[in-house]
Amino acid sequence: MGVKLLLAGRYAGEELLSPPAAPRVWLGRVECWAHETAGELLESTRTEDSRQGPILFLRLHPAAEEVAVVAAGQGRVVVSANTSQVGPGYHRFLCDWLHALGDAFQVEWVLPELSSPGVGDPTGYFHTGDACGIEPLMLAWLSEMAGRVLDFRRRGHSGASLSLRSGHAFEYPGALLTPLGPRDEAWLRAVREDPRRGRDVFPWWEPGLGAPSKLGRALSRIWTEMVWRPPLLEEERQLFRDVARLLELAWREEPSLPYPWREWQEVLGYLGVGGTLAEEISLRAAEAPAGPLIGYRRGSVQVALPDGWEIRIPGSLAEERLADGSWVARDHRRSVRFVSLEDSHGREHGAEALPYELEHQGERVRGRATLHREPGECRLTALCEAGSRRALCVVNFDDPEEEDWALGTWRSLDHEVAAL
Numbered sequence: 001m002g003v004k005l006l007l008a009g010r011y012a013g014e015e016l017l018s019p020p021a022a023p024r025v026w027l028g029r030v031e032c033w034a035h036e037t038a039g040e041l042l043e044s045t046r047t048e049d050s051r052q053g054p055i056l057f058l059r060l061h062p063a064a065e066e067v068a069v070v071a072a073g074q075g076r077v078v079v080s081a082n083t084s085q086v087g088p089g090y091h092r093f094l095c096d097w098l099h100a101l102g103d104a105f106q107v108e109w110v111l112p113e114l115s116s117p118g119v120g121d122p123t124g125y126f127h128t129g130d131a132c133g134i135e136p137l138m139l140a141w142l143s144e145m146a147g148r149v150l151d152f153r154r155r156g157h158s159g160a161s162l163s164l165r166s167g168h169a170f171e172y173p174g175a176l177l178t179p180l181g182p183r184d185e186a187w188l189r190a191v192r193e194d195p196r197r198g199r200d201v202f203p204w205w206e207p208g209l210g211a212p213s214k215l216g217r218a219l220s221r222i223w224t225e226m227v228w229r230p231p232l233l234e235e236e237r238q239l240f241r242d243v244a245r246l247l248e249l250a251w252r253e254e255p256s257l258p259y260p261w262r263e264w265q266e267v268l269g270y271l272g273v274g275g276t277l278a279e280e281i282s283l284r285a286a287e288a289p290a291g292p293l294i295g296y297r298r299g300s301v302q303v304a305l306p307d308g309w310e311i312r313i314p315g316s317l318a319e320e321r322l323a324d325g326s327w328v329a330r331d332h333r334r335s336v337r338f339v340s341l342e343d344s345h346g347r348e349h350g351a352e353a354l355p356y357e358l359e360h361q362g363e364r365v366r367g368r369a370t371l372h373r374e375p376g377e378c379r380l381t382a383l384c385e386a387g388s389r390r391a392l393c394v395v396n397f398d399d400p401e402e403e404d405w406a407l408g409t410w411r412s413l414d415h416e417v418a419a420l
Contacts, residue, residue, distance in 0.1 A: 002084030004081065005098075006080050006120065007078070007080075007120070008119050009110055011075050011105050011108075012106035012107075023054050027047060027056040029105070034101075037097070038097065042060060044057075052070050053071050053072040053076075054071055055070050060094065061220070062225065063086050063179035063203050064082075065081070067079065068081070077107060084138055087138065087204040087216075089205055112127060122137060139195035139196060142198050142201065143191060149162070150189065160177070161178070162176055168224075168301050175188055178201050179201075181223055211253040212254070215259065219260065223295060223296055225239060225297070226243065226297060227317070227318060228293075229316050229331060231271075233318050259284070262288050262293060264281050296315065298315060301313055305338050307340040308386075308415050309340065309414070309416075311393070311413045313329050313336055317331050317334070317335075326339045333398040334398070335397075336394075336395050338393050340391050341392060356368035356370050358370070358371065360410070362411065363414075367382050367393075367411070373403075377396075379394065380394070380395040381393075382395075384410075386415035391413070
């Protein structure tokens with residue numbers, strides 16, 4: 001479960017004795033306030049409807065789950081957030097920020113002793129301002145998780161991850177993958193016995209927005225988000241800029257921290273940045289210890305697709321979900337397009353009419369494909385079936401020598417549970 005905030009309260013009207021604003025209207029104001037106050041710390045926002053009322057989701061750190069703000073009508077508000085993925089510094093920041101939100105919108109928070117069991121801050125910090133309970137609770141959670149992963153591995157399983165976002169599974173060596181890199185079994189055993197030895201797994205341990213928090217934010221992105229090639233999309237270029245800026249700000253504030261010099265040099269190279277700073281980074285990178293460069297997306301990634309499908313692709317491919325419901329991953333010379341077919345016969349895409357020449361039978365998915373080969377323009381088109389579920393997968397590649405890769409990508413398409 002981790003360390004989870006669950007706060008309840010009521011917000012007042014804008015003027016004395018005026019009724020509370022409608023839930024959607026109020027959440028819209030909260031979203032604007034979040035952009036104004038969190039600034040660059042705000043990763044994303046979105047609003048969805050639910051039975052309880054509209055929910056505003058806010059992501060305030062690349063390694064964090066979204067903070068959920070529910071406006072349940074008649075001025076009622078519920079906030080939930082798991083802070084253990086990021087660390088004690090994040091927990092304190094989020095509690096202080098939510099207090100500021102309460103002050104801005106006249107939210108009267110319910111005291112733990114007057115609310116249902118489980119409501120409140122298990123560390124006590126939100127209600128008392130005393131931070132002494134945050135670190136022990138997070139370390140106890142970390143020790144418990146280390147024990148669970150060790151038991152998971154004793155039963156013959158692998159692929160454990162901690163605090164990584166859902167939707168992507170990285171194929172990377174290690175007993176446990178975390179937002180700050182893999183950990184081995186020796187680390188797990190040590191942390192189970194003494195969780196203080198696992199502080200290095202939290203991207204935001206220290207309070208405040210100083211250099212350690214900036215470095216932790218940059219490293220989280222380097223490990224989990226960066227694609228290691230020249231940027232193809234403007235979103236990728238902006239990510240490279242953000243990482244370079246965070247590293248520079250942290251370094252100028254506290255130059256003694258352990259910076260990823262070689263990866264920093266690589267980012268500046270992709271951005272085409274030169275000058276005195278780039279020269280300094282280059283010198284530091286040349287002196288850095290040898291070894292594998294960090295970043296999970298240097299290897300393959302298992303991607304969760306719509307309707308229970310999943311596929312394995314190179315981590316360097318840029319991913320987009322298009323307005324027509326299809327998913328596309330591409331770089332400068334290859335692309336993979338996936339469409340879940342609602343029509344059980346796939347006729348709307350012309351899939352059945354293709355002259356299929358290849359077949360593949362996996363554990364849960366059966367596929368038929370046709371391969372078009374021309375210099376500079378090769379395309380594999382496949383119709384895949386898992387029970388009653390059907391999907392179309394199209395792989396384009398420039399180099400005919402990449403045919404094995406295209407076939408492997410198609411054959412990696414899987415379905416979590418074959419529908420009957």
